[in-house]
Amino acid sequence: MGxxxxxxxxxxxxxxRVYEIIGHPYWILCxxxxxxxxxxxxxxxxxxxxxxxxxxxxxxxxxxxTVSFPFPVRRIMVxxxxxxxxxxxxxxRDAVVKALCATGARVAFIEEDMITRxxxxxxxxxxxxAPGDTAVVYSRWEGVDAMVEICAAADRHWxxxxxxxxxxxRAVVCVAGAGNVDVAVRAVLWCLVPGNxxxxxxxxxxxx
Numbered sequence: 001m002g003x004x005x006x007x008x009x010x011x012x013x014x015x016x017r018v019y020e021i022i023g024h025p026y027w028i029l030c031x032x033x034x035x036x037x038x039x040x041x042x043x044x045x046x047x048x049x050x051x052x053x054x055x056x057x058x059x060x061x062x063x064x065x066t067v068s069f070p071f072p073v074r075r076i077m078v079x080x081x082x083x084x085x086x087x088x089x090x091x092x093r094d095a096v097v098k099a100l101c102a103t104g105a106r107v108a109f110i111e112e113d114m115i116t117r118x119x120x121x122x123x124x125x126x127x128x129x130a131p132g133d134t135a136v137v138y139s140r141w142e143g144v145d146a147m148v149e150i151c152a153a154a155d156r157h158w159x160x161x162x163x164x165x166x167x168x169x170r171a172v173v174c175v176a177g178a179g180n181v182d183v184a185v186r187a188v189l190w191c192l193v194p195g196n197x198x199x200x201x202x203x204x205x206x207x208x
Contacts, residue, residue: 069193071103075141076192077134077165078109078126079149089158090116092181093150096160098124099185100148108137108144146192160184162191169200180206
């Protein structure tokens with residue numbers, strides 16, 4: 001192996017220095033460097049090698065495209081739907097219970113059927129109680145902060161009444177039996193956001 005050919009330039013001097021350290025011929029190092037640069041240029045022409053956009057959080061810590069509101073941990077009682085013979089009312093009740101549990105609230109729901117009660121309790125994390133056992137929940141929780149009552153209305157509609165405990169006013173969310181349950185659930189949650197007392201005494205129609 002002959003001695004390297006030393007020429008000027010920062011790049012060449014760097015390669016010559018590497019040669020002195022590891023003993024690789026200069027032309028091999030040049031070829032490796034040229035191939036590397038060619039690959040990078042080809043990736044650039046194809047649009048490759050461009051760093052992916054990293055989703056950042058906003059100044060409030062939320063993901064872009066989302067809005068969050070304070071939702072204090074509450075003790076909420078959801079009424080029975082035993083008077084609802086169709087599955088629409090049960091599905092609405094289940095969706096409301098699960099959404100409330102997802103906020104971290106302590107939720108109890110009244111259900112007469114033991115199998116249905118256990119099923120929803122296991123899938124949501126809520127406390128299922130029989131109609132005659134509500135006093136036990138009030139005693140253990142030292143009261144509740146809000147009541148959510150679901151009842152049948154005319155023309156296959158359901159009314160979801162949301163009221164702070166001890167307040168005679170309530171906000172009523174009206175949803176059709178074949179309506180958008182997700183919209184109704186969001187309306188129920190919105191009624192419980194602090195500062196939304198102006199909704200008490202009003203009817204929110206989500207018949208879509």
